[in-house]
Amino acid sequence: MKIFVNGAATTQFGELWGVSPRSLARGSVSSALKDARIESAQVEALFVGNMLSGMLGGQEHLGAFFAEELGLPVPAFKVEGACASGGLALHNAVNSLLSGQYATVVVLGIEKMTDHKPEDVATALMGAGSEEERNAGATFPGLYAILARMHMNEFGTTEEQLAAVAVKNHYHASLNPNAQFHNLLTVEQVMRSSRVADPLKLLDCSPISDGAAAVVLSTKNIKGSVEVAASVVATDTLGLAQRAHLTQLTATQRAAEKAYRIAGLTAGQVSVAEVHDCFTVAEVLAMEDLGFFPRGKAAAAIEKGETRLGTSAGIVVNPSGGLKGCGHPVGATGVKQVVELVDQLRGSAGKRQVENATIGLAHNVGGSGATAVVHILKK
Amino acid sequence: MIGIVSYGSYIPRCRIPIADIARAWKKDAKEVVHSLGLTDKSVPAFDEDAATIAIESALSCFAPFHGDPTDIDVLFVGSESHPYAVNPTSTIVGELLGLGNAYLAADLEFACKAGTAAMQAIAGLVAAGHAKYGLAIGADTAQGKPHDFLEYTAAAGGAAFLLGSDHVAARLLADTSYSSDTPDFWRRDGMRYPSHAGRFTGEPAYYSHVMGAASRLFEMTGTTAADYDYCIFHMPNGKFPREVAKRLGFSREQLEPSLLVDHIGNAYSATTMLALSAVLDIARAGQKIFMVSYGSGAGSDAFVWETTSELNKIQQVREKKTLRVSDAISKKTYVDYIQFLKLTHKL
Numbered sequence: 001m002k003i004f005v006n007g008a009a010t011t012q013f014g015e016l017w018g019v020s021p022r023s024l025a026r027g028s029v030s031s032a033l034k035d036a037r038i039e040s041a042q043v044e045a046l047f048v049g050n051m052l053s054g055m056l057g058g059q060e061h062l063g064a065f066f067a068e069e070l071g072l073p074v075p076a077f078k079v080e081g082a083c084a085s086g087g088l089a090l091h092n093a094v095n096s097l098l099s100g101q102y103a104t105v106v107v108l109g110i111e112k113m114t115d116h117k118p119e120d121v122a123t124a125l126m127g128a129g130s131e132e133e134r135n136a137g138a139t140f141p142g143l144y145a146i147l148a149r150m151h152m153n154e155f156g157t158t159e160e161q162l163a164a165v166a167v168k169n170h171y172h173a174s175l176n177p178n179a180q181f182h183n184l185l186t187v188e189q190v191m192r193s194s195r196v197a198d199p200l201k202l203l204d205c206s207p208i209s210d211g212a213a214a215v216v217l218s219t220k221n222i223k224g225s226v227e228v229a230a231s232v233v234a235t236d237t238l239g240l241a242q243r244a245h246l247t248q249l250t251a252t253q254r255a256a257e258k259a260y261r262i263a264g265l266t267a268g269q270v271s272v273a274e275v276h277d278c279f280t281v282a283e284v285l286a287m288e289d290l291g292f293f294p295r296g297k298a299a300a301a302i303e304k305g306e307t308r309l310g311t312s313a314g315i316v317v318n319p320s321g322g323l324k325g326c327g328h329p330v331g332a333t334g335v336k337q338v339v340e341l342v343d344q345l346r347g348s349a350g351k352r353q354v355e356n357a358t359i360g361l362a363h364n365v366g367g368s369g370a371t372a373v374v375h376i377l378k379k
Numbered sequence: 380m381i382g383i384v385s386y387g388s389y390i391p392r393c394r395i396p397i398a399d400i401a402r403a404w405k406k407d408a409k410e411v412v413h414s415l416g417l418t419d420k421s422v423p424a425f426d427e428d429a430a431t432i433a434i435e436s437a438l439s440c441f442a443p444f445h446g447d448p449t450d451i452d453v454l455f456v457g458s459e460s461h462p463y464a465v466n467p468t469s470t471i472v473g474e475l476l477g478l479g480n481a482y483l484a485a486d487l488e489f490a491c492k493a494g495t496a497a498m499q500a501i502a503g504l505v506a507a508g509h510a511k512y513g514l515a516i517g518a519d520t521a522q523g524k525p526h527d528f529l530e531y532t533a534a535a536g537g538a539a540f541l542l543g544s545d546h547v548a549a550r551l552l553a554d555t556s557y558s559s560d561t562p563d564f565w566r567r568d569g570m571r572y573p574s575h576a577g578r579f580t581g582e583p584a585y586y587s588h589v590m591g592a593a594s595r596l597f598e599m600t601g602t603t604a605a606d607y608d609y610c611i612f613h614m615p616n617g618k619f620p621r622e623v624a625k626r627l628g629f630s631r632e633q634l635e636p637s638l639l640v641d642h643i644g645n646a647y648s649a650t651t652m653l654a655l656s657a658v659l660d661i662a663r664a665g666q667k668i669f670m671v672s673y674g675s676g677a678g679s680d681a682f683v684w685e686t687t688s689e690l691n692k693i694q695q696v697r698e699k700k701t702l703r704v705s706d707a708i709s710k711k712t713y714v715d716y717i718q719f720l721k722l723t724h725k726l
Contacts, residue, residue, distance in 0.1 A: 017583050118577040194410055 003097050004225035005377065006104075006216045007036025008342040010335075013211035013327030014180040021057070021112045022069045024212035029070050029108055032214035037222070044102040046076040049089030049109040050331035053078075055124040056116045066108060082128030083278060085109065086213070086334025087233075087364030087373030093217050094231040103219050109335030110212040121208055125330070128367040130239030141205055141279065143240055143368045145197035148281035150246040152199065155296035157284065159199050163190035164303040165280035166203050166324050172309060173321025175352040180209055180327030204280040209327035213336035226345045226360075229263035230376040232256075238370045249369035252289035256363075259374040260291075265359060267291030270315055270376075272344045272354040274337035276365035277322040286363055287317065290374075309352060316354040319344060334364035334373060341377045381502050382547030383684070384446075384512060385693060387439025388656040389432055389537045390643055390707040393422040395719045397531050397644075403716040404526055415531055416617020420644025422714060423520040423535040425722050429458040433472045433518035436537035436649070441476070443696035444541060446512065449479040451541070453501050453513035456486050457493025457648045460520045464568060472516065483510075490564060491613055492674025493517060494538065494648040499680050501542045502551055512543040517648035524572035525725060532616055536646030538653045548690040549659060549668070552683040553600050557592035564675030580675070585615065589623050589671050592679035596669070600683055604628035607683075608666040611654045613673035614640035629669075636661055642708050655684070657704035660697060664688040 009031030011024050033040060046067050054060045063076030081088035086109030093107045113121050126134050133143065151157045166185055173179035185203060193202040217228070234254035237243055244250065260266060267290060275290065277283035287298035287307070292315055305311035309319055320326045320340040323333060341360030343349040362375040396419050398408035412418060423432070433456050441448065454476075456469040469484035487493040487500075494517020501513030518537035523529030542551075563584035566573035576584075589612060597603060604610070610629040612620040617640050624634040637654035646653060651672040658668055668684040697703045701710075720726040 015578065017579060114579065115576075117574060194414070195407060 001098055001219060002221065003094050003217055003219060003228040004221050005228060005338065005342050006038065006218050006220065006222050006225050007032040007034070008215045008339040009035055010178050010213040010339050011211050012178050013209050013329060015114045016210040017114060019210065021110060024110055024112065024210065025066050025069055025108055028212040028214040029106060032106065032216050036216040038104065038216065040070070040072055042104050043072050043074055043106050045074050045096060045105040046070070046072050047089040047093040047105060047107045048076065048078045049086035049107065049335055050078055050111060051080055051082055051085045052111060052113065052124050052330065055127060056120065057112065072106070081371045082366035083276070083330045084334055084364045084366030084371040084373050085331040086336070087362065087375065088334070088371065090215070090334060090338060090375060091231045091233050091373055094228055097217060097219055105217050106214060107217060107335055108212060108214045109332035111329035111331040112210050113208045113329060114210050118208065132241065133239050139197070140368065141197040141200055144279040144281055145200045146240060147246055147285065147368070148199055148279070151281060151284065154247050157299040159191065160187050161299035161303045162199070162204055162280040162284065163187045165277060165283045166190050168302065168308045169277060169318050169322040169325040172319050172352055173325025176321050176326060179321040179325055180207060181321070181325050200279055200281070206278045206323035206328040209329040211327055211329035211332045211336070213332045213339045215335060215338055224346060226342045226377050226379065228375060229378045230259035230374070232259040232262065232374050234372050236370050238367060240368055248295070249285055249289050249365065249372060251369050251372035252286060252363065252365065255372045255374040256290045259376050263376040265376065270359050270361045272319060272341065272357045273315060273317050273361040273363065274320060274340050275317055275322070275363040277318060277324050278328060278365065280324065282365065283317065283322065290361065290363060309354065319349065319352045319354055334362070337362035337364060338375055338377065345377060345379050380547055380550045381506050381542065381544055382550040383540055384543040384546055384548065385440050385444040385541040386656050386659060387436045387442065387539045387702065388653055388704050388707060389435035389439055390653070391421050391423045391427055391432070391535050392710055392712050393424060393714050393722060394419040394711045395422050395714055395716065399716050400531055411531060416621070417532065417641050417644055419642055420532060420534040421536055421646065422719055422722050427535065428462045428520055429460045429518045430462050430468045430471045432520065432535060432537035433468060433516045433539070434475050436518060436539040437472060437476050437514060437516060439702050440514070440539035440541055442700055442702055443693040448477050451478050451482055451512045451514050452510035453483045453504055454478060455497035455501060456516045456518060457489065457497045458486070458517070458519050459488055459490050459493065459647050460522065461486055461488065489678060490674035490676050491615070491645070491647045491650055492672040492678060492680055494652045495672035495680040498540055498542065499554055499556065502554065505542055505544055512541055515540045515542060517652045519647035519649055521645065521647040522572050527572065529573065529575065532645045534644030534646045536643060536649040536653050538649045538656050540652060546689050547687055548693050549684040549686045552685050553596060554680065554682045555592060555595045555599060556678060556680050557588050557595060558678035559588070561677035563677055584675060584677050585619050585673050586623060588677050588679040589613065589673050590626065592681035593627050593671050596681040596683060604633070606667065607633060607669040609636060609658045609662065609668045610634050611637040611651060611658060611668065611670040613651050613671065614638065614654065615645050617641055639704065639708070653704060659686070659690060660694060660703045660705065662686045662690060664690060
């Protein structure tokens, strides 16, 4: 059985202080249904990817909450996996279709973060870490800074090369009307920005964002559909201390290897990828863990423009702007990545269109690599 | 014509360099100073609070005032750090100033704009004939939680404005307000330190309200930025007033004399009023001043003042008695971070 994305949409991402979670959900789901040209009565189940509604909004029972809001009286589920919540929701939706339980489902990824105090958001996000890390006062910028330092020590990766990731992704975001940031960056600006957790600076970090994204999945290959060729999840230890490696995310490698096998593809065949650049170093790790570049070679390649629109001769990475440029409403991110790939594979991505895009890969990470979700989409 | 009959100001003597606070928390001091746009902030002495600061600023206001304090029919004290949750600061101040008993006293609270709200209300009472003189005071010993961003800027200070209709040194030509329910900064009863909503305090809060009030005032008066000699905006940090002045079309020269935040931080209810005092200290007769306050929660009060020949008499007294804002800024004693914690009762 094959699974298809029939419709896809995102809201604007950003500091949406005047927009409620209900409005975000309505906006993205109604656009996705319209895109799929189906009525809501045809939807048989709703999967909601979200991380923080309980800790920040005091609202659990999110499946029924949005089912009511969307006028979809169907089975509804909240799926949580930290920043991989959106990807995990997609995976569960795909499985529900493969099982034959449903024929058409909606996946909504959503997060409302900017209504809350930054320290409360930071504490809530740290819920994705291990107990030892929380007790030690670690934060995710700190944990990814450890990974960055290790990569620098082992492969000679430089801070300027990390900065190049942010520069590229802001350029892509400047072409995306739904992105949080439309300003271009220079390596110097990234280097001069405030230090958050050495060697990571403010402009190495993805922002706190609001936003929602939705896709309609079904077993029908209607016009404009994109096939989900693989949907794979892998996990690793919550904390960094128990990991065998600190210069690679094993969960990403495992998920990618299995996804390529299921799809019958190799990394070299992927033309466009949306990867989890929560921090610039995370994109470097992803490039290597997904097999796009040999170990230790990705940072230099990114710096040379080998993954940038207009200068890449091969794969283009994060044409949406990624988490850094497009924004990172955590539960929405994994779904937004797939929405971007659908646009790219349909050839409807406008100014940020990747030429001859045929195979797309979405890579969504929870925590510091404890969960990795890989989806492969093809025309 | 209603206007300012006299004014006074008070800034505690102690200062802490912002760089010292940054270093205490292992932050990059240069970066913090640059991003906030201020170098020092004022710190209250161990025995100073909003009431003592209000009295100091009122006494400074009385120095050039030749009238009888018992002719003051209204006393409003605006503060976000009133010493008591219940028990008015205004009666403590009124008693020590010798206002007698035949006066209306009230405490106002509206984050950083409670003092200008007092000025606007008193102007109305004087205009209606309910009061001969009214004293509006903004005084604060603002609190920032250690390690919170506010710790760099929350300062102490006070300013007092006596409003009336005779011997007016600055005429009130127009005023307006702009308010909305915008929870960008708050402190619940019983909580020691305020909370704030990070970046939300910028565009939808400060800029939206200051720009809203300023636009209304431009419309009401049929003026533009070019019609004014000076502009004054609330200063939660060094960046916001500069940016809002630029957006409204004011030049650096029009804004510069009011930028006290660089030297003393944000004295909350007193900030805009202290800035008006600093401008009045140097203004000549017949000059126009555009002023907009901002209080979180949120609202802005906006005023147009025009100075008169009476102003010079006040300036002379303030200069002779070294009461000018510039005098208070230069009279300073630096304290280190540990002393700062002691003085503000955190240790």
